[in-house]
Amino acid sequence: MDEIFGIPTPLLFGQLLLGLINGAFYAMLSLGLAVIFGLLNIINFTHGAQFMMGAFVAWMLLNYLGIGYWWALILSPLLVGLTGVILERTMICQLYKMDHLYGMLLTFGLSLILEGVFRNQYGSSGMPYRIPPELSGAWDLGFMFMPVYRGWVVVFALFACITTWLVIEKTRLGAYLRAATENAPLVQAFGVNVPRMITLTYGAGVALAALAGVLAAPIYSVNPQMGTNLIIVVFAVVVIGGMGSILGSVLTGFGLGIVEGLTKVFYPEASATVIFIIMVIVLLARPAGLFGRA
Amino acid sequence: MSLSRRNILAGAAATGALPLSLARAQAANTIRIGVMTDMSGTYRDNTGPTSVAAAREAAAEFGASHGFRVEVIEADHQNRPDVGVNLARQWYDQGMDLILDVPTSSVGLAVSGVAREKNKSYICVGSATADMTGAQCSPNTIHWAYDTFMLARSTGGATVRAGGDTWFFITADYAFGHALERDTANFVRSAGGRILGQVRTPFPGTTDFSAFLLQAQASRAKVIGFANAGADTQNCVKQAAEFGLTRRGIKLASLLLFVNDVHGMGLQVAQGLVCTESFYWDMNDKTRAWTERMLRRVPTNYPNMIHAGCYSGALHFLKTVAAMGVPAAKASGLDVVNRMKAQPSDDDLFGKATIRADGRRLIPSYLFEVKTPAESTKPWDYYKLLQTTAAEEAFRPIGEGGCSLVRS
The missing domain is CATH 3.40.50.2300 (Response regulator)
Structure with a gap:
């Protein structure tokens, strides 16, 4: 069989694979958002800017200090995560007792400031960042050319998602986290330092965004808008998956990447909107999201 | 003059009006x-x-x-x-x-x-x-x-002459992309080439073009024309190289590319592209x-x-x-x-x-080729001139545009 719905099979397989790769980015970003929302009850609009910062820090490490991709994969999330910790300690912690709206306003404003600062400093054309030599090249799969680097992104993103999920669901630390989400004063009464745990969780969520940023740097142009373009889709992914649901955000991220990829074959003009159409349908049918608890 | 209330008020009004009338004179x-x-x-x-x-x-x-x-x-x-x-x-x-x-x-x-x-x-x-x-x-x-006609004639024309007679367009879905695609397609057809397809990508907001590039590849066109600009073009070129399109002999026609885009991509990625500008700093x-x-x-x-x-x-x-x-x-x-x-x-x-x-x-319009990293000897040394189109030739003839200001 050469065609499915009038589309050549090799093209369809290619799009499925590409959807999976984009889904990897959605999954990693929405995972960070879900973790932060689950524990801090903050909708972190700065996430896109932090993703962009991850890519920029990787670029800076290479161009100012000569530190390459592999170290950037560790250092950039740590550095950006640290800025997240400072942000949480100085600003976000003031807002826990207030309405969600204040958190949204603060993080949205911060993201505008961060993007503005980077735009002012580096312009909007973007910076070149090369694929590391170990991961350059491509495999010929017959139906398409599969760049080695994209394969690496999928594998690494899956690894990061599964690790995060295991830490939260299967370890003692994760149990504390989940308990603190349900009833923070009680957990604190048992001698657990809940505020520090919250700070570190925010830092970890931000580090996940930065990690995705480093992964994205060699594929997309490293520019101040790179986060803005992705983050709205990622929010839709989190809403569809169910706010705060970790497994939901990962599965939805990959799933919607594939749906978007297929839309690009059948009706490309709608590829930017298909995720929002799904979001509307899901919200009408299951307001808590596909994996959320009502 | 006695210091009556009326005089004080009149004086105050006059002082207030002075900068205003000055400002008016300046504005004029x-x-x-x-x-x-x-x-x-x-x-x-x-x-x-x-x-x-x-x-x-x-x-x-x-x-x-x-x-x-x-x-x-x-x-x-x-x-x-x-x-x-x-x-x-x-x-x-x-x-x-x-x-x-x-x-x-x-x-x-x-x-x-x-x-x-x-x-x-x-x-x-x-x-x-x-x-x-x-x-x-x-x-x-x-x-x-x-304008789009100038770009189409220069870059499009040169690409067809170099043997690229079948085209697939990746087009930014708004007025500019449509015009650039239309003008280039006309050139390709009039030079005996064929358009095998096109895909309209949402603007702004598309960052991943690999799916569209794959469709272009599946069409078996010899040339992929990018009727877009800025970061869109940069991402297209970068991702086309990543997916091995250029290694399979497919030519890329970046129909609107600025020297700043070349800077953003880096010569490693951009080398060998041809583009048209009417000015180059060097x-x-x-x-x-x-x-x-x-x-x-x-x-x-x-x-x-x-x-x-x-x-x-x-x-x-x-x-x-x-x-x-x-x-x-x-x-x-x-x-x-x-x-x-x-x-x-x-x-x-x-x-x-x-x-x-x-x-x-x-x-006049100038057709440039982007230098290789080895050819570039100073900052922003990115272009070498391939061909010049004279001012009279570079743009659409006045009678063909359908402008109401032109008496036929």
């Missing part, structure tokens, strides 16, 4: 140029602050010896037609004499309409669509530095000297044809205003534009150039 003697551009989006480096700096450079060089002041004002239209139209109305109503630049064709066309309605002048530099001097031409608008001593002056204003971004166009357009406008007098220039934008058309523009960057009745300014 100030020519205002509004640079409406993309200060925060994807076209910022291709237009943006460097366009503003170019207009300021023109105003500074023009000098204050002509009996009137020149003020350059800037604003960000965010690439949105609604923002652009509102701003243009507000600006013209408040006494703006010229709107300059306006990248993003959908916004540029909308601003052209407002200029006509308000009888003001508009020099379009940043927008590319050839409809600006075609079906949607306006007596108040001059299209200054380039062409001769005059362009190099001007670029040096510009770099004092914007140190990190070298000027491209849009920035050169903003400088040259502002300068020609100011010379025209000086020739006809400020009151006459303020009275009618149409008269200013007609005067600008009547005399050729002349500056260091483009030399002498005539402006046609439909508003099209005629200048």
Whole structure:
């Protein structure tokens, strides 16, 4: 069989694979958002800017200090995560007792400031960042050319998602986290330092965004808008998956990447909107999201 | 004079009115140029602050010896037609004499309409669509530095001549992309080539083009034409290399590429691409000297044809205003534009150039090839010249655009 719905099979397989790769980015970003929302009850609009910062820090490490991709994969999330910790300690912690709206306003404003600062400093054309030599090249799969680097992104993103999920669901630390989400004063009464745990969780969520940023740097142009373009889709992914649901955000991220990829074959003009159409349908049918608890 | 209440009140009123009447006299003697551009989006480096700096450079060089002041004002239209139209109305109503630049064709066309309605002048530099001097031409608008037809003829024509006779387009889904695709497709067809398909990508907001590139590859076209600009083109070229399209012998035609895009991609990725501009900073001593002056204003971004166009357009406008007098220039934008058309523009960057009745300014276009990293010997040393198209040949013949200003 050469065609499915009038589309050549090799093209369809290619799009499925590409959807999976984009889904990897959605999954990693929405995972960070879900973790932060689950524990801090903050909708972190700065996430896109932090993703962009991850890519920029990787670029800076290479161009100012000569530190390459592999170290950037560790250092950039740590550095950006640290800025997240400072942000949480100085600003976000003031807002826990207030309405969600204040958190949204603060993080949205911060993201505008961060993007503005980077735009002012580096312009909007973007910076070149090369694929590391170990991961350059491509495999010929017959139906398409599969760049080695994209394969690496999928594998690494899956690894990061599964690790995060295991830490939260299967370890003692994760149990504390989940308990603190349900009833923070009680957990604190048992001698657990809940505020520090919250700070570190925010830092970890931000580090996940930065990690995705480093992964994205060699594929997309490293520019101040790179986060803005992705983050709205990622929010839709989190809403569809169910706010705060970790497994939901990962599965939805990959799933919607594939749906978007297929839309690009059948009706490309709608590829930017298909995720929002799904979001509307899901919200009408299951307001808590596909994996959320009502 | 006794110190009565009436005298004090009259005195106070007179002191208050003094700066006001002074301000009015100044406003009547100030020519205002509004640079409406993309200060925060994807076209910022291709237009943006460097366009503003170019207009300021023109105003500074023009000098204050002509009996009137020149003020350059800037604003960000965010690439949105609604923002652009509102701003243009507000600006013209408040006494703006010229709107300059306006990248993003959908916004540029909308601003052209407002200029006509308000009888003001508009020099379009940043927008590319050839409809600006075609079906949607306006007596108040001059299209200054380039258009989609020029790009299609130069880059498209050269690619077909080099054997690329089957095409697939990846097109930004708005006025500019459509115009560029249409003009290039016409060229390909008239040269005996075939269009095998096209895909329209949402603008703005598309970052991953791999799916579209794969469709282009599946069409078995020899050439993929990118009818987009800025970060979109950069991502397309980068991802085409990543997916091995170029290694399979598929040619990439980046139909609108600026020197700033090449800088953003890096020579490693961009080398070998061909592109068309009507200006390059390293062409001769005059362009190099001007670029040096510009770099004092914007140190990190070298000027491209849009920035050169903003400088040259502002300068020609100011010379025209000086020739006809400020009151006459303020009275009618149409008269200013007609005067600008009547005399050729002349500056260091483009030399002498005539402006046609439909508003099209005629200048040569240059086909460049992006250098390899080994060939590049200094900062921003990116292009080598392949071919020059003469001013008379570079643009669509005046009778073919369907402009109502042209008597057939």
